[in-house]
Amino acid sequence: MVITWFGLSCCKISSGNLTVVTDPFSKSVGLTPPRMQTDIAVVSNIKNPAYNNLTSLGGDKIFVADGPGELDVRGLFIHGVAATGDPKHNDNGFDFTTIYAVRMEDIRLGFLGSLKQKELTDSQLEELGEIDILLIPVGGKTVCDAEEAVTIVNQIEPHLVIPLHYAQKGLLLPQDKVEHFLKEIGSAKETAQEKLTLKKSNLQELGETTQVVVLSPQR
Numbered sequence: 001m002v003i004t005w006f007g008l009s010c011c012k013i014s015s016g017n018l019t020v021v022t023d024p025f026s027k028s029v030g031l032t033p034p035r036m037q038t039d040i041a042v043v044s045n046i047k048n049p050a051y052n053n054l055t056s057l058g059g060d061k062i063f064v065a066d067g068p069g070e071l072d073v074r075g076l077f078i079h080g081v082a083a084t085g086d087p088k089h090n091d092n093g094f095d096f097t098t099i100y101a102v103r104m105e106d107i108r109l110g111f112l113g114s115l116k117q118k119e120l121t122d123s124q125l126e127e128l129g130e131i132d133i134l135l136i137p138v139g140g141k142t143v144c145d146a147e148e149a150v151t152i153v154n155q156i157e158p159h160l161v162i163p164l165h166y167a168q169k170g171l172l173l174p175q176d177k178v179e180h181f182l183k184e185i186g187s188a189k190e191t192a193q194e195k196l197t198l199k200k201s202n203l204q205e206l207g208e209t210t211q212v213v214v215l216s217p218q219r
Contacts, residue, residue, distance in 0.1 A: 001105050003196040005215035006034040007171065008050055009113045009137055009164045015105045018074055022135070023051040023113050030172030032219065038062060040076060044113025045085055045097045050173065051114055067098050077103040081127040085114045086142040101128045106200050110134040110156060114165070116143050119151050132203050134158040137165030139175030146176065146184040153185065153210065159203045161185075161212045162196070168217055178214060185212060192216035 004012045008031070009023040021038040025031060026049040033056040043066040045051045054064065063073045071078040078100055085097030097116075102109040110131035120128075134156055137143035143165050144152065153161055163182075167175040182189060192214045 001107055001198055003133075003135075003162065003215070004194070004218055005162070005164065006219075007031045007168055007217045008173075009044065009111075009135070009143075010034060011111075011135060011162075011164070012036055012038070013102075013104065013109070018076060018104070020076070020102070020104070021057055022111055024053040024056050025050050026053040026056075028172075030170050031168075034218070039074060040065065040078070042066075042078065042100055042102065042111060042113075044099065044111070044115070048086075048114065065098075065100065079127065079129075081124050083112075083115050083117060083120075083124060085116050099124070099128065101131065107198075107203065108132045110136075110158065112136045112144070112152070114143055115152075116148075117152075118148050120155055125155060128156070131156050131158045133160045133162065135162045135164055138163040138178065138181035139166035140180075141174050141176075146180040149181055150184045158210060159206045160196075160198075161210060162215060163212070182212065182214075187212045190214040194218065 002014045008025050011022045013020045019038045020040045022042045028049050037058045040063045046066040065071050065078045068080045068082045080098045083097050083099045097114045100111045108131050136149050138149040166178045
Protein backbone atom coordinates (compact mmCIF):
# COMPACT_ATOMS: atom_id res chain seq x y z
CA MET A 1 0.00 0.00 0.00
CA VAL A 2 1.20 3.49 -0.88
CA ILE A 3 -0.34 6.64 0.66
CA THR A 4 0.36 10.09 -0.79
CA TRP A 5 -1.00 13.42 0.48
CA PHE A 6 -1.90 16.44 -1.69
CA GLY A 7 -3.20 18.89 0.91
CA LEU A 8 -6.25 19.33 3.14
CA SER A 9 -7.75 15.82 3.41
CA CYS A 10 -6.94 14.75 -0.15
CA CYS A 11 -4.93 11.54 -0.32
CA LYS A 12 -4.16 8.95 -2.96
CA ILE A 13 -4.08 5.40 -1.65
CA SER A 14 -2.81 2.75 -4.05
CA SER A 15 -2.67 -1.01 -3.80
CA GLY A 16 -1.66 -2.96 -6.89
CA ASN A 17 -3.97 -1.89 -9.72
CA LEU A 18 -6.52 -0.30 -7.37
CA THR A 19 -6.49 3.41 -6.50
CA VAL A 20 -8.60 5.37 -4.01
CA VAL A 21 -8.66 9.18 -3.80
CA THR A 22 -10.09 10.97 -0.78
CA ASP A 23 -11.62 14.48 -0.69
CA PRO A 24 -10.33 16.04 -3.95
CA PHE A 25 -10.36 19.83 -3.47
CA SER A 26 -11.14 22.67 -5.88
CA LYS A 27 -8.93 25.70 -6.67
CA SER A 28 -11.16 27.86 -4.44
CA VAL A 29 -9.10 26.72 -1.43
CA GLY A 30 -5.96 28.32 -2.90
CA LEU A 31 -4.20 25.10 -3.91
CA THR A 32 -3.84 23.60 -7.37
CA PRO A 33 -6.29 20.69 -7.62
CA PRO A 34 -4.49 17.39 -8.19
CA ARG A 35 -5.38 15.61 -11.42
CA MET A 36 -5.42 11.87 -10.94
CA GLN A 37 -6.77 8.64 -12.33
CA THR A 38 -8.69 6.66 -9.75
CA ASP A 39 -11.06 3.76 -9.33
CA ILE A 40 -12.83 4.97 -6.20
CA ALA A 41 -13.42 8.42 -4.69
CA VAL A 42 -14.22 8.80 -1.00
CA VAL A 43 -15.83 12.16 -0.16
CA SER A 44 -16.48 13.36 3.38
CA ASN A 45 -18.67 16.35 2.45
CA ILE A 46 -20.24 16.32 -1.02
CA LYS A 47 -21.56 19.91 -0.60
CA ASN A 48 -18.24 21.59 0.17
CA PRO A 49 -15.74 22.40 -2.65
CA ALA A 50 -12.87 21.74 -0.27
CA TYR A 51 -13.72 18.04 -0.48
CA ASN A 52 -15.84 17.28 -3.56
CA ASN A 53 -13.98 18.26 -6.75
CA LEU A 54 -14.74 15.03 -8.57
CA THR A 55 -14.17 16.72 -11.95
CA SER A 56 -10.42 16.65 -11.27
CA LEU A 57 -10.46 12.86 -11.24
CA GLY A 58 -10.16 10.63 -14.27
CA GLY A 59 -10.97 6.97 -14.74
CA ASP A 60 -13.11 4.60 -16.81
CA LYS A 61 -15.80 4.30 -14.17
CA ILE A 62 -15.27 5.93 -10.79
CA PHE A 63 -17.23 4.56 -7.87
CA VAL A 64 -18.05 7.35 -5.41
CA ALA A 65 -18.64 6.94 -1.67
CA ASP A 66 -20.15 10.19 -0.41
CA GLY A 67 -22.28 9.36 2.61
CA PRO A 68 -23.17 6.83 5.30
CA GLY A 69 -23.59 3.23 4.22
CA GLU A 70 -21.56 0.35 2.87
CA LEU A 71 -19.85 -0.15 -0.48
CA ASP A 72 -18.11 -3.33 -1.59
CA VAL A 73 -16.36 -2.85 -4.93
CA ARG A 74 -13.39 -4.61 -6.51
CA GLY A 75 -12.48 -6.28 -3.24
CA LEU A 76 -12.49 -3.00 -1.33
CA PHE A 77 -14.91 -2.60 1.58
CA ILE A 78 -15.96 0.95 2.59
CA HIS A 79 -18.22 1.76 5.53
CA GLY A 80 -19.40 5.39 5.82
CA VAL A 81 -20.52 6.65 9.23
CA ALA A 82 -22.52 9.85 9.86
CA ALA A 83 -20.62 12.52 11.79
CA THR A 84 -20.50 16.29 12.41
CA GLY A 85 -18.46 18.80 10.43
CA ASP A 86 -18.07 22.59 10.36
CA PRO A 87 -20.87 24.00 12.57
CA LYS A 88 -21.15 27.30 10.67
CA HIS A 89 -22.88 25.62 7.70
CA ASN A 90 -26.60 24.89 7.36
CA ASP A 91 -29.59 26.45 9.10
CA ASN A 92 -29.81 23.76 11.74
CA GLY A 93 -26.49 24.83 13.25
CA PHE A 94 -24.25 21.97 12.19
CA ASP A 95 -23.01 20.34 9.04
CA PHE A 96 -23.19 16.62 8.48
CA THR A 97 -20.05 14.94 7.25
CA THR A 98 -19.08 11.30 6.79
CA ILE A 99 -16.17 9.41 8.30
CA TYR A 100 -15.07 6.09 6.84
CA ALA A 101 -13.58 2.72 7.61
CA VAL A 102 -11.84 1.29 4.54
CA ARG A 103 -10.46 -2.25 4.31
CA MET A 104 -7.72 -2.53 1.71
CA GLU A 105 -4.98 -5.18 1.44
CA ASP A 106 -6.21 -6.57 4.79
CA ILE A 107 -5.28 -3.19 6.28
CA ARG A 108 -8.00 -1.21 8.01
CA LEU A 109 -7.92 2.51 7.27
CA GLY A 110 -9.87 5.16 9.14
CA PHE A 111 -10.50 8.33 7.12
CA LEU A 112 -11.99 11.22 9.12
CA GLY A 113 -11.90 13.84 6.33
CA SER A 114 -13.71 16.99 7.49
CA LEU A 115 -14.68 15.87 10.99
CA LYS A 116 -15.34 18.51 13.67
CA GLN A 117 -16.14 16.74 16.94
CA LYS A 118 -14.57 16.83 20.40
CA GLU A 119 -14.70 13.05 20.49
CA LEU A 120 -16.37 10.14 18.72
CA THR A 121 -19.53 8.61 20.12
CA ASP A 122 -19.71 4.98 21.20
CA SER A 123 -21.88 4.27 18.16
CA GLN A 124 -19.37 5.84 15.76
CA LEU A 125 -16.50 3.90 17.33
CA GLU A 126 -18.43 0.67 17.03
CA GLU A 127 -19.26 1.29 13.36
CA LEU A 128 -15.67 2.15 12.47
CA GLY A 129 -14.34 -0.92 14.24
CA GLU A 130 -10.64 -1.59 14.71
CA ILE A 131 -8.39 0.74 12.71
CA ASP A 132 -4.76 0.14 11.73
CA ILE A 133 -4.03 3.50 10.04
CA LEU A 134 -5.92 6.66 11.01
CA LEU A 135 -6.03 9.68 8.68
CA ILE A 136 -7.32 12.55 10.78
CA PRO A 137 -7.74 16.34 10.39
CA VAL A 138 -5.78 18.34 12.98
CA GLY A 139 -5.79 21.99 11.80
CA GLY A 140 -8.71 23.30 13.85
CA LYS A 141 -11.21 26.02 12.92
CA THR A 142 -13.51 24.08 10.56
CA VAL A 143 -12.16 20.63 11.51
CA CYS A 144 -10.77 18.94 14.62
CA ASP A 145 -8.02 20.87 16.37
CA ALA A 146 -4.95 19.27 17.94
CA GLU A 147 -6.58 18.52 21.29
CA GLU A 148 -9.71 17.05 19.73
CA ALA A 149 -7.65 14.97 17.28
CA VAL A 150 -5.53 13.51 20.09
CA THR A 151 -8.66 12.61 22.05
CA ILE A 152 -9.98 10.71 19.03
CA VAL A 153 -6.63 9.02 18.40
CA ASN A 154 -6.69 7.78 22.00
CA GLN A 155 -10.24 6.49 21.50
CA ILE A 156 -9.34 4.54 18.35
CA GLU A 157 -5.78 3.45 19.27
CA PRO A 158 -4.47 2.83 15.73
CA HIS A 159 -0.99 1.60 14.87
CA LEU A 160 -0.27 4.62 12.66
CA VAL A 161 -1.64 8.18 12.60
CA ILE A 162 -1.34 10.43 9.56
CA PRO A 163 -2.33 14.06 10.34
CA LEU A 164 -4.23 15.87 7.57
CA HIS A 165 -5.91 19.24 7.00
CA TYR A 166 -3.43 21.68 8.53
CA ALA A 167 -1.64 24.87 7.45
CA GLN A 168 0.40 24.73 4.26
CA LYS A 169 1.80 27.21 1.77
CA GLY A 170 -0.87 28.66 -0.53
CA LEU A 171 -3.87 27.43 1.45
CA LEU A 172 -6.52 30.14 1.86
CA LEU A 173 -8.34 28.39 4.71
CA PRO A 174 -7.11 29.36 8.21
CA GLN A 175 -5.51 26.31 9.82
CA ASP A 176 -3.10 25.57 12.65
CA LYS A 177 0.33 24.13 11.93
CA VAL A 178 0.90 20.40 12.27
CA GLU A 179 3.38 21.12 15.08
CA HIS A 180 0.43 21.90 17.37
CA PHE A 181 -0.79 18.34 16.93
CA LEU A 182 2.67 16.81 17.32
CA LYS A 183 3.18 18.67 20.59
CA GLU A 184 -0.26 17.66 21.89
CA ILE A 185 0.25 13.98 21.09
CA GLY A 186 3.74 14.01 22.57
CA SER A 187 5.60 13.25 19.35
CA ALA A 188 8.95 14.73 18.42
CA LYS A 189 9.03 16.89 15.30
CA GLU A 190 8.69 14.43 12.45
CA THR A 191 10.58 14.69 9.16
CA ALA A 192 7.92 14.77 6.46
CA GLN A 193 7.93 11.88 4.00
CA GLU A 194 6.88 12.16 0.36
CA LYS A 195 4.77 9.02 0.71
CA LEU A 196 4.13 6.12 3.03
CA THR A 197 4.74 2.61 1.70
CA LEU A 198 3.91 -0.35 3.90
CA LYS A 199 2.54 -3.86 4.19
CA LYS A 200 0.41 -5.52 6.85
CA SER A 201 3.53 -7.08 8.35
CA ASN A 202 4.99 -3.60 8.95
CA LEU A 203 2.01 -2.75 11.16
CA GLN A 204 2.31 -5.97 13.11
CA GLU A 205 5.94 -5.10 13.91
CA LEU A 206 4.79 -1.92 15.69
CA GLY A 207 3.05 -3.88 18.41
CA GLU A 208 0.77 -1.84 20.68
CA THR A 209 2.44 1.52 20.08
CA THR A 210 0.93 4.35 18.02
CA GLN A 211 3.31 6.03 15.59
CA VAL A 212 2.79 9.37 13.84
CA VAL A 213 3.76 9.73 10.18
CA VAL A 214 3.83 13.23 8.64
CA LEU A 215 3.55 13.44 4.85
CA SER A 216 4.68 16.37 2.72
CA PRO A 217 2.06 17.69 0.25
CA GLN A 218 2.68 16.63 -3.34
CA ARG A 219 2.00 18.82 -6.38
